[in-house]
Amino acid sequence: MSLINYSSREINCKIVYYGPGLCGKTTNLQYVYNKVDPSTKGKLITLATEMDRTLFFDFLPLELGTVKGFKTRFHLYTVPGQVYYDASRKLILRGVDGIVFIADSQRARYDANIESLYNLHENLEEYNLKVDDVPFVIQYNKRDMTDIIDLEELQQELNPEGHPDFEAVATRGDGVFDTLKCVAKGVLKKLSQN
Amino acid sequence: MVKADWTIYEEDYWAINSVLKELIENSNSQSVILIDKTGQLIASVGLEPEFDLMSFASLCAADFEANAQLAMLIGERDFSTLYHQGSDESMYLSRVAQAIILVVLFNKRTTLGLVRLRVKKAVEGLNTILNGLFEKLEYENEDLKEFDETFAEELNREIDSLFQD
Numbered sequence: 001m002s003l004i005n006y007s008s009r010e011i012n013c014k015i016v017y018y019g020p021g022l023c024g025k026t027t028n029l030q031y032v033y034n035k036v037d038p039s040t041k042g043k044l045i046t047l048a049t050e051m052d053r054t055l056f057f058d059f060l061p062l063e064l065g066t067v068k069g070f071k072t073r074f075h076l077y078t079v080p081g082q083v084y085y086d087a088s089r090k091l092i093l094r095g096v097d098g099i100v101f102i103a104d105s106q107r108a109r110y111d112a113n114i115e116s117l118y119n120l121h122e123n124l125e126e127y128n129l130k131v132d133d134v135p136f137v138i139q140y141n142k143r144d145m146t147d148i149i150d151l152e153e154l155q156q157e158l159n160p161e162g163h164p165d166f167e168a169v170a171t172r173g174d175g176v177f178d179t180l181k182c183v184a185k186g187v188l189k190k191l192s193q194n
Numbered sequence: 195m196v197k198a199d200w201t202i203y204e205e206d207y208w209a210i211n212s213v214l215k216e217l218i219e220n221s222n223s224q225s226v227i228l229i230d231k232t233g234q235l236i237a238s239v240g241l242e243p244e245f246d247l248m249s250f251a252s253l254c255a256a257d258f259e260a261n262a263q264l265a266m267l268i269g270e271r272d273f274s275t276l277y278h279q280g281s282d283e284s285m286y287l288s289r290v291a292q293a294i295i296l297v298v299l300f301n302k303r304t305t306l307g308l309v310r311l312r313v314k315k316a317v318e319g320l321n322t323i324l325n326g327l328f329e330k331l332e333y334e335n336e337d338l339k340e341f342d343e344t345f346a347e348e349l350n351r352e353i354d355s356l357f358q359d
Contacts (some may be wrong), residue, residue, distance in 0.1 A: 002199050003234045007207035012234045032357070040356055043246040045253065054266040056256060059233075061248040064352040068345055072352070075233065091259045095232030097197070152228065176358045184353050 002097050002191055004070075010097050011072045013187050014095055015180075018100035018120050020112035021053070021081030024141040024170040028102065029078055031176045036062060053079040056088050073186055081116065090123045098135040098187040100179055102159055102170075105140050105148040110157075117158055135186025136163045139179045144169045202236060206327045213319040214239040221312035222304035227297040228290075229254050236294070241300070254265075258287060258295050275313075277306065288313050291324035298346075 003012045017025040026046065033044045042061035049055050058078040063071060079089040101120065103113045124130060138159050140151060149165065159165055164182045168175025199325075215228045217239045225240035227247070235247055243250065256351045262272040274313035278288040287307050298318065300309055 003232075003236075004201045005207070005232060006202060006204045008237075014232060014234075022214070035359060036356060045249045047256075056260070059249060059252045061246075061252075062356070063352075064349060064356060067348045067352065072349055073248075075248070077252075087263055091256065095234075099336045109238075133301065148343070173359055177359055181353055181357050184357070185350055188346050188349050188353075192343070 002187075009070050011070055011191075012075060013073070013191070014075045014098040015098040015100065015183055015187065016092055016096045017076065017078040017100045018089070018116065019081055019103060020109060020116040020181075021083075021107070023054075023081060023102045023104040023113075023116075024055055024168075025078035025081065026058050027170040028100075028139070028141075028176050028179070028191055029060050029076055031137065031170060031173045032062070032076070032180060034061055035173065035177075036126060039065070050133075053082065054078060055085070056080065057092050068166075071154050074187075076180075080112075083115070083119075086119065086123070087150055089119070090126060093123050096127075096129075098183040098189070099131070099137070100183050101136065101138045101158075101170065102168075103138060103140050105142045106145050107147045107149050108165060110149060113158060114178045132161070132179060135183055137179055137186065138163055139168045139170075139175060139182040141163065141168045141175075142172050143167045143174075144172070150181075176183075200230075200328075200331055202327070203330075206323060207237065209323045210237055211239060212322065213316050213323070217298070217312055217316040217318075220315075221297045221298065221300065221309045223300035223309055224303075225299040227251070227254075227299070227341045229297060231293050231295065233261065240299075253296060254287060254297050258289070268311055275310075279306075286310065286313060289318055290317050290320045291328065293328075294320070294324055296320065 017028055019025050033041060040063045045059040047056035060076045062074045077092050079092045140154055166175045166179045172177055216250050227238045228236040229251045230236060233252035237246060239240055247295040261276055265272045274289045278285040282302050288296045290296050298309055298313060
């Protein structure tokens with residue numbers, strides 16, 4: 001939920017990275033965290049299990065420069081991907097301004113992608129939202145792996161509406177910033193058009 | 195034109211601030227922080243915390259929400275207050291006007307009883323201000339008139355320069 005604070009002259013927006021377990025949501029955030037100017041970022045908070053699986057969420061605040069006296073901040077969140085943690089996913093979606101869906105391109109994860117996307121639709125409904133109501137970007141991650149699904153097939157199954165999409169290898173950073181830029185601009189566009 | 199889901203106007207901010215300042219003084223606590231349920235920081239008064247306030251706000255919101263879900267599991271509507279006790283520093287969280295969380299940080303200079311008592315009074319004051327603000331937003335939710343279409347363009351340039359490999 002975007003919040004404008006006139007007194008502290010701040011605009012805050014929330015972007016959520018969604019997707020099946022081990023698709024690379026946390027890796028996306030870690031890459032962003034490592035690459036952006038230290039003065040623009042807050043602490044990267046990770047609530048993970050000992051096995052590095054996200055338990056509740058990851059959180060990274062990013063600050064754009066001041067424009068017309070207002071400081072704009074993006075709060076990036078990831079959800080836990082494992083099916084088991086649905087209650088947590090639902091909570092993180094509260095007040096979302098933009099969504100990145102990270103799909104795992106590997107054939108073995110085909111069903112997991114579909115299940116996670118379906119779960120996103122279901123959880124958004126709890127807040128009376130649809131995917132079309134918020135800026136939505138899809139990232140096809142792990143394009144460097146063997147036995148991956150063709151882009152066309154992934155698009156047909158996961159993105160028939162033609163939302164913006166990017167191929168990525170998040171461990172190398174390929175496609176990470178393109179995805180983030182696209183969703184961030186979508187959020188600002190929506191904010192200025194409402 | 196820029197519109198947010200919700201907006202805090204200057205006069206409301208200062209009204210909120212004065213309630214928070216009164217709470218700090220009357221309860222002998224160190225810091226008082228106001229957060230919305232999505233984890234956005236609204237206001238912070240008292241000693242400036244040494245930790246990252248943004249992270250703190252997002253974790254408090256998650257804490258409150260997770261506890262609300264636990265409450266529902268045991269048949270409660272929610273827990274309207276939470277208390278975390280440390281050996282030196284403690285936290286007391288209270289729900290305000292449905293969508294806001296008030297967090298008080300305090301140490302041994304005061305007691306939980308006093309904090310709880312003063313928070314109760316502060317919550318009444320904040321409820322009035324915030325419910326008034328939410329009502330106003332339903333009718334007004336004013337545009338940020340000082341912004342024109344160049345605002346989004348300038349922010350887009352900021353995004354391009356910040357987010358790069």
